[in-house]
Amino acid sequence: MEAKCKRLGRIEKRLGKVKIVYEEVDMGLRIGIVGATGAVGLEAIKLLEKSKIVISELRLFASLRSVGKKIGFQGEELTVQQLEDGAFRGLDFVFFSAGSSISAFYAPKAKESGAVVIDNSSFFRMKPEVPLVVPEINSEDLKAHQGIVANPNCTTALLSVALWPIHKAATVQRVIVSTYQAASGAGAKAMLELETQVRHFVQGKPITAEVFPEQIAFNVFSHDSPIADNGYNGEENKVMQELRKIFHLPCLNVCATCIRVPVFRAHCESVVVETERKITAEETRRILSVSPGIEVIDDPKNGDFPTPIKASGRKEVLVGRIREDLSHPRAVAFFLSGDQLLKGAAWNAIQILEALIH
Amino acid sequence: MEAKCKRLGRIEKRLGKVKIVYEEVDMGLRIGIVGATGAVGLEAIKLLEKSKIVISELRLFASLRSVGKKIGFQGEELTVQQLEDGAFRGLDFVFFSAGSSISAFYAPKAKESGAVVIDNSSFFRMKPEVPLVVPEINSEDLKAHQGIVANPNCTTALLSVALWPIHKAATVQRVIVSTYQAASGAGAKAMLELETQVRHFVQGKPITAEVFPEQIAFNVFSHDSPIADNGYNGEENKVMQELRKIFHLPCLNVCATCIRVPVFRAHCESVVVETERKITAEETRRILSVSPGIEVIDDPKNGDFPTPIKASGRKEVLVGRIREDLSHPRAVAFFLSGDQLLKGAAWNAIQILEALIH
Numbered sequence: 243m244e245a246k247c248k249r250l251g252r253i254e255k256r257l258g259k260v261k262i263v264y265e266e267v268d269m270g271l272r273i274g275i276v277g278a279t280g281a282v283g284l285e286a287i288k289l290l291e292k293s294k295i296v297i298s299e300l301r302l303f304a305s306l307r308s309v310g311k312k313i314g315f316q317g318e319e320l321t322v323q324q325l326e327d328g329a330f331r332g333l334d335f336v337f338f339s340a341g342s343s344i345s346a347f348y349a350p351k352a353k354e355s356g357a358v359v360i361d362n363s364s365f366f367r368m369k370p371e372v373p374l375v376v377p378e379i380n381s382e383d384l385k386a387h388q389g390i391v392a393n394p395n396c397t398t399a400l401l402s403v404a405l406w407p408i409h410k411a412a413t414v415q416r417v418i419v420s421t422y423q424a425a426s427g428a429g430a431k432a433m434l435e436l437e438t439q440v441r442h443f444v445q446g447k448p449i450t451a452e453v454f455p456e457q458i459a460f461n462v463f464s465h466d467s468p469i470a471d472n473g474y475n476g477e478e479n480k481v482m483q484e485l486r487k488i489f490h491l492p493c494l495n496v497c498a499t500c501i502r503v504p505v506f507r508a509h510c511e512s513v514v515v516e517t518e519r520k521i522t523a524e525e526t527r528r529i530l531s532v533s534p535g536i537e538v539i540d541d542p543k544n545g546d547f548p549t550p551i552k553a554s555g556r557k558e559v560l561v562g563r564i565r566e567d568l569s570h571p572r573a574v575a576f577f578l579s580g581d582q583l584l585k586g587a588a589w590n591a592i593q594i595l596e597a598l599i600h
Numbered sequence: 601m602e603a604k605c606k607r608l609g610r611i612e613k614r615l616g617k618v619k620i621v622y623e624e625v626d627m628g629l630r631i632g633i634v635g636a637t638g639a640v641g642l643e644a645i646k647l648l649e650k651s652k653i654v655i656s657e658l659r660l661f662a663s664l665r666s667v668g669k670k671i672g673f674q675g676e677e678l679t680v681q682q683l684e685d686g687a688f689r690g691l692d693f694v695f696f697s698a699g700s701s702i703s704a705f706y707a708p709k710a711k712e713s714g715a716v717v718i719d720n721s722s723f724f725r726m727k728p729e730v731p732l733v734v735p736e737i738n739s740e741d742l743k744a745h746q747g748i749v750a751n752p753n754c755t756t757a758l759l760s761v762a763l764w765p766i767h768k769a770a771t772v773q774r775v776i777v778s779t780y781q782a783a784s785g786a787g788a789k790a791m792l793e794l795e796t797q798v799r800h801f802v803q804g805k806p807i808t809a810e811v812f813p814e815q816i817a818f819n820v821f822s823h824d825s826p827i828a829d830n831g832y833n834g835e836e837n838k839v840m841q842e843l844r845k846i847f848h849l850p851c852l853n854v855c856a857t858c859i860r861v862p863v864f865r866a867h868c869e870s871v872v873v874e875t876e877r878k879i880t881a882e883e884t885r886r887i888l889s890v891s892p893g894i895e896v897i898d899d900p901k902n903g904d905f906p907t908p909i910k911a912s913g914r915k916e917v918l919v920g921r922i923r924e925d926l927s928h929p930r931a932v933a934f935f936l937s938g939d940q941l942l943k944g945a946a947w948n949a950i951q952i953l954e955a956l957i958h
Contacts, residue, residue, distance in 0.1 A: 416927050416928070417927070418776050418872050418925075418927065420778035420857075420870035422780070422820045422859065422861065436818075440798050440801065440802060441802050443798065444798060444799050444802045444803075445802075455903050456907055456909070457909060460794075460862065460863050460864055460908075460909070461863060461907055461908055461909045462780045462861055462863055462868050462907060462908055462937075463905065463907045464903070464905040464920070464921055464935060466903065468900075468903075469900035469903075472923070472926065473881055473900075473921075473922075473923030473924065474923060474926070482926070495926075495927035495928070496926075496927055497872060497925045497926060497927040497928070497931075497933055499778075499870040499921065499933060499935060501780065501868070501870065501935070503780065503820055503861050503862070504818065504861070504862050504863075505818050505819060505820055505862070506818055510820050510859070512778035512857040512859065512870075514776050514855060523831055542826075542827035542831075545813050545822070545824065545826075545827075547821065547822040549814055549819055549820060549821045550818075550819055550820055551814070551815060551818070551819045562822070563822055563831075563857065564831075565830070565831030565832060566831065567776075567855045568830065568832070568840070568853075568854075568855060569774050569775070569776065569853035569854055569855040570774070570853070570855070573855075575855055575857060577822060577857060577859070579820075
């Protein structure tokens, strides 16, 4: 952060008070986005444009076939650049959202050049020296960062926001979650594949699957990440492991089943939580309704509950169908929906950036 | 069944052996279908056409706007009739699949006229004197029928087939299920609504919801049945109550979350089962693979697992993703898919008919 302090201008001390004098040209942050033309990258750019963070430079990187593309930002046309030597020079923060291999190779370079990396890939998440942060829960962990901060898996991020207030109130002992995951989790290409398959269906053309291993239109399938030796797929293991790290509960019992559904961009999760102390549905609803990052939508009379359509474009995790699990003496069940591209990715990353600045 | 016995001809007793002499014209059953033009009714007709059951008369009933429609059956064109006095005269069996109010009013009339009713509605399911039957599990219960047999809720039927072998092997103590339910569960109109919404999406027209309370295309929502005082919707309470009745386990712990997804005709269910005795994934897989009504599709190497597309048109319940629940010392998790219109409705009803005949 030394580079940034220099640009923020001189510090005047008078009568024991500190006055920081900003010089106009130096006020903003210099931010890079790797994977700028992807689904998450584009959302990050939109969020930065609307945020109160003052940015003096936004440098966009993408793969070769997107180099030269123009993306509008705060009235300017920014040109997508190639990742090459010196690409990160002078940047304060770099977001990575271009897959694990790109993060593995380039994030250390961004760190070496003096930037703080906020990485959306899974590459650094479980490394002990890298904080894995959902700002509503463990922004304290940011203090120990060593130049790289990891953004959690989308499903984990959404779940963690809803679980944390319950954990604080009644101590979570076991979590059973089944997901309804949108195409966006597999990127812009996957969203386009859903649209293309549906067009072909309407036009009476044969439907082919290229991005996903199965037809996504009018179908539901086990998440397309490889199955590990423990019988769980990559996505499920991420949810189980990352939740433990974010909550600082290395022994938390979690059973996840991750399923893809033909939805464009918001995930849903059906959750059962066993707690140490009995917590009623009413208490759970009350706690969640005053917790950060959550909107409770739970109106049985009007059948108003979370859906991916309601969650799309929203930063909050929507929670509803809150009820006691009648099959256990101390458990509650609920259903959540959250925008995979926002709280599940870009918005959580921007929140990490805000927490790092303040 | 008296009427049927008469038509089956005379019984000759010789030297202590019974010889039943059939007369050709009387060999078949006389079957009625109420709700013949609905999604389930049409499947029942197709299944009867392909079955080995000899039918001498198939009488089709539907609501007024479908009266007069022609439906092909074994080379004949059958005309859809109106439900009126004497409609059931001479019938041996009548299937009902036209909603609870029709069953409530007309099923007793069919019974009075001497037919055995196989009812697909929820109206009689929980009545103590009415067997609720999944033939793979409790066809013994048919012996006590008093003229009406209930076919279970589709989600329950699919789940019960997969759970029963695990229960027999290790005693099920608790079931946690989250569903991915197709439009077909709400009838042919709902399937058409999904198709229409997708067409409008492709054509850039506004999407409106009429059958469902929410947009079904590219969306996921809490099952559209009313929420009861216990916080569970009608579908969830059906799963929980009916499973107990079919299994003869009035205290079985079940927690269901029923969710609608944009799929045409097969349901999926993500299931966690706690058992009295520890059962491994391997043992579960072995038991399920030799159990009736089940096909295990569980190939992690090739990512081959149950999907609604694979299950559509299949009589079996497809089961996969079988693994130990790492969050509990004695629990397994799995994912199933089954055709809502077949094992979830029409096929189970035909199986009940077959069990009643034999």
